[in-house]
Amino acid sequence: MPEPSPTSPRRRSRLLRLGAAVVVLCAVAGYLVVQYLTGGAGAPGCKVVSGKDDGATYTFTPEQAVNAATIAAVGTNRDLPERAVTIALATALQESGLRNLDHGDRDSLGLFQQRPSQGWGTERQIMDPTYAAGIFYEHLVKVHDYTELPLTVAAQRVQRSGYPEAYAKHEPDAALLAAALTGQSAATLTCTGRPGADATAGPDAVRAALVRDFGRGAFQETGAEVGAKGRPAPSPSVSAEADGHAVSVPVPAGDGRRGVRERGWQLAHWAVANASALHIRRVTYAGREWSAGNTDSAWRESGRDTDTDTAASGPAGTDTGTVRIVTAQ
Template identity: 85%
Template sequence: MPEPSPTFPKRRSRLLRVGAALVVLCAVAAYLVVQYVTGGTGVPGCKVVSGQDDGATYEFTPEQAVNAATIAAVGTNRDLPERAVTIALATALQESGLRNLDHGDRDSLGLFQQRPSQGWGTEQQVMDPSYAAGIFYEHLVKVRDYTELPLTVAAQRVQRSGYPEAYAKHEQDAELLAAALTGQSAATLTCAGRPGADAAAGPDAVRAALVRDFGRGAFQETGAEVGGKGRRPAPAPSVSAEADGRTVTVPVPAAGDRRAVRERGWQLAHWAVANASALRIRHVSYAGREWSAGNTDSTWREGGTGTDTAVRIVTAQ
């Protein structure tokens, strides 16, 4: 009977080593993909810091930044207080992680996991972040004294969640986001500004996104005073006459309380930074400060061409 070939065990051992190496490589590749998509450590993303110098920070992904900016824009355009935006952001953080999910428990969908079967709207509507935020606020303002209630109570009266206390753990992060995205805190939100492969570009894309989040009517002067009971006068986005053809100048209304005007300006400036990756925005200037994409610290620096009366947005093309 012939003896077994001595090369067979060696070949099998070599194949096992190669297979194990491939498994490790696949695992590493999968980890890197997940880290990139979810905004893991070292992945370009966004960050908001406290305007109170208490060291509080929150880091999040460009996808989350776009959705958070939409939620804040819809709320402020309805003249709702910062507390309403905080409640909405905390709710979306718990329900979807600020991602526009196309799945959920039973027929739950979108940022707030709203159910079409429960009267929240059609599937297409609840998957539209602007609509989803708007319908959330419509329910929230019907809650009596919601600004005085604990966040968990106010959110629960809208959502009817099976885990009402879960909203509490997102309150601090939501407060940081709301302060920046409503313009209460100046120069506190930054993003790396790394565009995705399918990112829109150009002034027209910026203008379309402004109308998407703030509404077409929001860019019509109404004569109402800023901070008054009626809709505040809002800027009309206009492409500048600069030869580069890459600049959008968004006027900030000069009427009304100076503080409210500054808040509106910082809301628009932070909105632009939050949308930097999605719209290939390279520079945002306002009130003597400028943010530029690609900086390792991605901070707001002194300088730039933005004034107190206009936010200047420069796109990559």
């Protein structure tokens, strides 16, 4: 009986090509399934664009977005100008990349790489982004004429860094973020909004995060006041939705530094920045709507006719408007 002949080189080549084609097809199919299920690219992300039509953009991660929104909220809650928020954001971009690091040079920690041994607070305090931002601003406002100084000079007088010129390169990105997160630029911050593994959901999580970032005086059932302006801040109301719950957040009345519309867009952008962390599906304000899961996650016309979604058109305090946040649960 003759021995079986070995597989010919030509046949082996065909089998290899067939196997490679199967692998490629499986990879493409897997990619398309991910796109279908998530509504976009595999990794969630955020983007801020300039409100000046100059083409400037900055892309960043949901983690960075949450931290940036916290830094901005703490600054505006102290009634500080947009310039202060820009300085703080540029500093955090340089020191930690807007990540809440549990390590650093010597005993440096957190968003601003503050050192417990240098009197910035305990390790636990510094690892709290709200505290870290607050203590940074406390030092910043003690710098004489800080709003008139070059950003790198103002930041260095707070941080005492070994690389004093390093902050300057982050100023353009920090300025874009500050304009959006203080509400000066409308509908300029978007995120994909897909929740991460540690995402929390529901109106209670949104309320807790609002209090965390804007302070315990904001949005309380007791009618507590926002800032030092003596105007009442109603508590957010919750209503059931087919796909979750809608948290209606009354926009605090405007003051000398920020009007109602700016405060409203700050809250709306804050909600988008926290979308992945809080499993937020939709945000509506001033006739515009952002929805999670779209490929571009752009702000679009909301199509709502109710005046609860629009900013006040009359004198400050007569109709503060509402930011509507729809959560997954």
